[in-house]
Amino acid sequence: MLGHIKILYHEGKQFIPDVTTARVPGIFRGRPVISRTKADEEALVNICPLGAITASPVQLDLGRCSFCGECARQFPEKIEFTTDYMISVNDRERLIITEGVNEPLKISPEKVRREIPRLFRKSLKLREVSAGGDNSCEWELNAANNVQFDMSRFGIEFVASPRHADGVVITGPVTENMAEALQICYDAIPDPKVIILAGTDAISGGIFRDTPAINRDFLNRYKIDLYVPGNPIHPLTFINGVLDLIK
Amino acid sequence: MKYTTIVNNQTIPVSQIPEIPYDAFFELNAGFVTDAPELHCVNYFGYPAGSKVKLICCMADDLHHVIHVSSCQVHPTDQLPSLASQLFCFEKFEREIHENFGIQFTGHPWLKPLRYAHNRKDPGQTIANYPFYSIHSEELHEVGVGPIHAGVIEPGHFRFICNGEQILHLEIQLGYQHRGIESLFLSKTRLSERVQIAESIAGDNVVAHTLAFAAAWESLCGYKPSPMLESARTVALELERIAIHTGDLSAACADIAYQIGSAVFGRLRTPVINFMQEWCGNRLAKGLIRPGTDQYPFTPELAQRLAEVLLRFEPEFIEMNTELFKMPSALSRFERTGTVSLANTTAIGSVGLAARASGLSRDIRSSHPYAGYHTLKHEPIVKRHGDVYSRLQVRKQEVPQSIGYVRELLKSMETSQTVATPPGTPAPGSLVVSLVEGWRGEICHCAVTDAGGELLIYKVKDPSFHNWMALAMAVRNNEISDFPICNKSFNLSYCGHDL
Ligand code: SF4
Numbered sequence: 218m219l220g221h222i223k224i225l226y227h228e229g230k231q232f233i234p235d236v237t238t239a240r241v242p243g244i245f246r247g248r249p250v251i252s253r254t255k256a257d258e259e260a261l262v263n264i265c266p267l268g269a270i271t272a273s274p275v276q277l278d279l280g281r282c283s284f285c286g287e288c289a290r291q292f293p294e295k296i297e298f299t300t301d302y303m304i305s306v307n308d309r310e311r312l313i314i315t316e317g318v319n320e321p322l323k324i325s326p327e328k329v330r331r332e333i334p335r336l337f338r339k340s341l342k343l344r345e346v347s348a349g350g351d352n353s354c355e356w357e358l359n360a361a362n363n364v365q366f367d368m369s370r371f372g373i374e375f376v377a378s379p380r381h382a383d384g385v386v387i388t389g390p391v392t393e394n395m396a397e398a399l400q401i402c403y404d405a406i407p408d409p410k411v412i413i414l415a416g417t418d419a420i421s422g423g424i425f426r427d428t429p430a431i432n433r434d435f436l437n438r439y440k441i442d443l444y445v446p447g448n449p450i451h452p453l454t455f456i457n458g459v460l461d462l463i464k
Numbered sequence: 465m466k467y468t469t470i471v472n473n474q475t476i477p478v479s480q481i482p483e484i485p486y487d488a489f490f491e492l493n494a495g496f497v498t499d500a501p502e503l504h505c506v507n508y509f510g511y512p513a514g515s516k517v518k519l520i521c522c523m524a525d526d527l528h529h530v531i532h533v534s535s536c537q538v539h540p541t542d543q544l545p546s547l548a549s550q551l552f553c554f555e556k557f558e559r560e561i562h563e564n565f566g567i568q569f570t571g572h573p574w575l576k577p578l579r580y581a582h583n584r585k586d587p588g589q590t591i592a593n594y595p596f597y598s599i600h601s602e603e604l605h606e607v608g609v610g611p612i613h614a615g616v617i618e619p620g621h622f623r624f625i626c627n628g629e630q631i632l633h634l635e636i637q638l639g640y641q642h643r644g645i646e647s648l649f650l651s652k653t654r655l656s657e658r659v660q661i662a663e664s665i666a667g668d669n670v671v672a673h674t675l676a677f678a679a680a681w682e683s684l685c686g687y688k689p690s691p692m693l694e695s696a697r698t699v700a701l702e703l704e705r706i707a708i709h710t711g712d713l714s715a716a717c718a719d720i721a722y723q724i725g726s727a728v729f730g731r732l733r734t735p736v737i738n739f740m741q742e743w744c745g746n747r748l749a750k751g752l753i754r755p756g757t758d759q760y761p762f763t764p765e766l767a768q769r770l771a772e773v774l775l776r777f778e779p780e781f782i783e784m785n786t787e788l789f790k791m792p793s794a795l796s797r798f799e800r801t802g803t804v805s806l807a808n809t810t811a812i813g814s815v816g817l818a819a820r821a822s823g824l825s826r827d828i829r830s831s832h833p834y835a836g837y838h839t840l841k842h843e844p845i846v847k848r849h850g851d852v853y854s855r856l857q858v859r860k861q862e863v864p865q866s867i868g869y870v871r872e873l874l875k876s877m878e879t880s881q882t883v884a885t886p887p888g889t890p891a892p893g894s895l896v897v898s899l900v901e902g903w904r905g906e907i908c909h910c911a912v913t914d915a916g917g918e919l920l921i922y923k924v925k926d927p928s929f930h931n932w933m934a935l936a937m938a939v940r941n942n943e944i945s946d947f948p949i950c951n952k953s954f955n956l957s958y959c960g961h962d963l
Binding site: 220221223224225227228231241242243244245246264266267283284285286287290298344345346347348349350351352353354355356357358359360363364365375377378389390392393394395397398402418423424425428429430431448449451 | 580581582583591592611612614615616617618619639640641642643644647648651652654656657660661664665666667668670724727728730731734738739741742743744745746747748750751759780783784786787790957958959962
C-alpha cells in the first residue's frame with residue numbers, strides 16, 4: 218500500500234492537458250511543406266520508393282508516403298517536413314500536398330455525413346481491424362489510450378465486439394486472407410457506422426500496393442469517413458482527426 | 465565434406481555448399497540436432513532451380529559460433545521422408561516447403577497449410593477451410609477465437625478443445641496477415657524499396673529486422689560498416705528491447721487487472737520511444753537503418769539526451785517492478801501458469817526470450833555475435849520454470865542489462881562522423897545468413913543471388929515462427945481464462961510469421 222502511494226507520488230500527473238496544442242519532441246515528420254524552389258523534378262520523383270511524388274507541379278501524396286524522409290534529406294530546399302501532426306482529413310484529395318501551398322490540413326465539414334456529429338459527438342465506440350497491419354499502427358492506437366494521451370476522456374474508445382461499435386478502424390493494406398473477416402465484422406456493426414483508415418498501408422496499400430496478396434475491394438465499396446496518414450500514425454494525429462470529425 | 469561452415473553474416477559462393485542426395489541430407493541434419501541442444505536449425509528453405517527445388521538447411525552451432533550449411537536438389541513431385549517425423553523442430557519448415565512446392569514429406573505429423581501464401585502450390589486450399597483437429601466426445605467442447613480478437617491486435621485464429629474450463633489442446637491457425645513479403649523483396653528491385661519492406665516485416669520489431677536486412681545486404685556487397693555505425697545500430701536494438709519489454713510488462717499488468725502497473729509501465733515506455741523520434745523522426749525507428757549509411761548520425765547531443773532519459777527511466781522501472789513482483793495477488797496469476805518444459809522447448813526448437821525462460825540458453829548476441837556484441841560480451845539471462853512468471857522475469861532483468869549495454873556503448877561513441885558510402889552491388893551466385901537477436905528472439909534473414917548478382921530468393925524467419933507452438937504447449941491443462949496472460953507473456957508476432 219505504502220509502496221503504491223510512493224509510486225503515485227513519483228508519477229505525478231502524466232496526462233497531456235490539451236491534445237490540440239501539445240508539441241511532439243524532436244524531428245517528427247508531420248505535414249510536409251514543398252517550396253517553389255527550382256529542383257530536378259525527375260530526380261525528386263524517382264527518389265521516392267513509394268511513388269508518392271509527382272512533377273509539374275510537384276505534389277506529394279500523404280496517403281502514399283511512408284514518411285521515410287528520403288526526399289527531404291536529398292532535397293532539403295524543396296521539401297521540408299514540419300512537426301504539424303494535424304494531418305487527418307476526410308477528403309482523400311486533400312492528402313495531396315502541392316508546392317507553394319502551406320496550409321493546415323483540416324476536415325472538410327461539408328463532406329461529413331450529417332449523422333456523425335449528431336450521434337457520435339460525445340461518444341464514439343470503435344472496432345479495430347488489423348488486416349495485414351504490421352503492428353505499428355495497432356501499437357500507436359493502443360498508445361492513444363495510455364495515461365498520457367488518454368483518448369477515452371473524449372468518449373472515444375475501442376470495444377471488443379462489433380455489435381457495440383459505431384464504426385471500424387482499419388490498419389494494414391487489407392490482405393486477401395483477411396478480406397472476408399473484415400467484411401463480416403463491418404456487416405455486424407449496427408448502422409449508421411463510420412470507416413476510418415489508419416496509416417499509409419490502409420490508405421493506399423503503401424509498399425504493398427501492388428502485391429497479389431492483398432485485396433482492397435472492401436474499401437471501394439464504402440465511403441471512407443476519415444484518413445489518418447502516418448507510418449505508423451501518431452496518437453495525436455488520430456485523436457485530433459477523430460475529434461474534428463465528430464465535433 | 466557434406467556441408468560447409470560459415471559464421472554469422474558471412475557471404476559465400478553457393479557453389480561452395482556441397483549438394484548431397486536427400487538421404488544423406490536427412491541423416492546429416494537429423495544428426496546435428498539429435499541430443500544436441502547447442503545446435504538448432506535457423507533456417508531450412510527451398511527455391512526453384514530449373515524444374516527442381518533446391519533445399520538449403522542452415523544449422524547454427526551455438527557453442528562454436530558457426531553455422532553449418534548443407535543443400536540438396538529434389539523434384540516437386542518427390543515423396544521424401546520427413547525430418548519432422550523424428551525431430552519436431554523441423555515441423556514448420558517442412559510445412560512451408562510443402563505449401564510452396566507441393567513436396568510431400570511422408571511421416572510428417574500434420575502437413576497442413578502454414579500461412580496460405582498467395583503463391584502457394586495449391587490455390588484450392590483456402591484459409592476458410594483449414595483442417596482443424598477435433599475430438600469427438602460428449603465431455604469436450606471447442607472454443608474458437610479470432611481471427612479478429614477483442615483487443616487492438618493483429619488477427620489469427622485460436623481453436624481450443626476444452627474440458628470444462630480446462631484447455632486440453634490449442635491449435636493456432638495463422639496466415640491472415642500474409643502480405644507476400646518474401647516475393648516483394650524480389651519484385652521491388654531498388655534498395656530504398658527493399659529496406660522499407662524489411663521495416664514492415666514486423667512493425668514492433670523494426671530495428672532488428674531492418675538490421676538483419678542491412679547486415680545481409682552489406683555482407684553480400686562486401687561492405688564493412690564502421691564501428692561507429694555498428695555501435696549506433698546496437699544502441700537502437702537495445703532501446704527497442706527496453707521499450708517493448710516495458711510495454712509487455714504493462715500489458716501483463718492489464719491482463720491481471722493491476723491498473724497502476726499497467727499505467728506506470730505504459731507511460732514509462734513513452735520517453736524511450738520518444739527518444740527514438742528525437743533521433744530519427746519515428747517512434748518505432750522506421751527510417752533509421754539504411755545499408756551503408758547512418759543518415760541520422762548519433763550526435764553527442766543525442767548521447768547526452770539518452771543518458772538523461774535512461775537515468776530517469778531506470779529507478780522508476782525498478783520501483784514499479786519491485787512492487788509488482790512482491791504482490792501475492794499478481795504472483796498467484798504468474799507463477800506456474802502457462803508452463804513449457806525444457807524438454808518441450810528444445811524439441812520444438814524454440815528461440816529467444818521464450819526459450820531462455822524455459823532454461824534453454826539461446827541468444828544470438830552471445831552465440832553468433834554481430835554489430836556491437838563482439839565487444840559487449842553478452843551473458844544471456846536464463847530462467848528455469850518456463851511459466852508466465854519466468855517470461856516476465858526475463859524481461860524485468862533484460863531491461864537493466866540493456867541499459868547497461870547502452871551506457872557502455874555511449875562511452876565509446878564520443879566521435880560522430882557521418883558515413884554515407886554506397887554499399888556497392890551484391891556478389892553474384894552467393895548466399896548469406898544474417899542472424900540478429902531481436903527482443904522476441906532470433907531473427908534470420910537468408911539471401912541467395914543469381915549469376916547477375918540479383919536476388920534469387922530472400923527468406924525471412926521471425927522468432928514467432930517457432931514460438932507460436934510454444935504458446936500452444938504452454939496453455940495445455942491451464943484454465944481458458946488464463947489464455948490472455950499466457951499469450952501476452954509470449955507476445956508473438958502474427959505478421960512476422962505470416963510475412
Ligand atoms: S518521405 Fe514520403 S514522399 Fe518522401 S521519399 Fe519518403 S515516401 Fe516518398
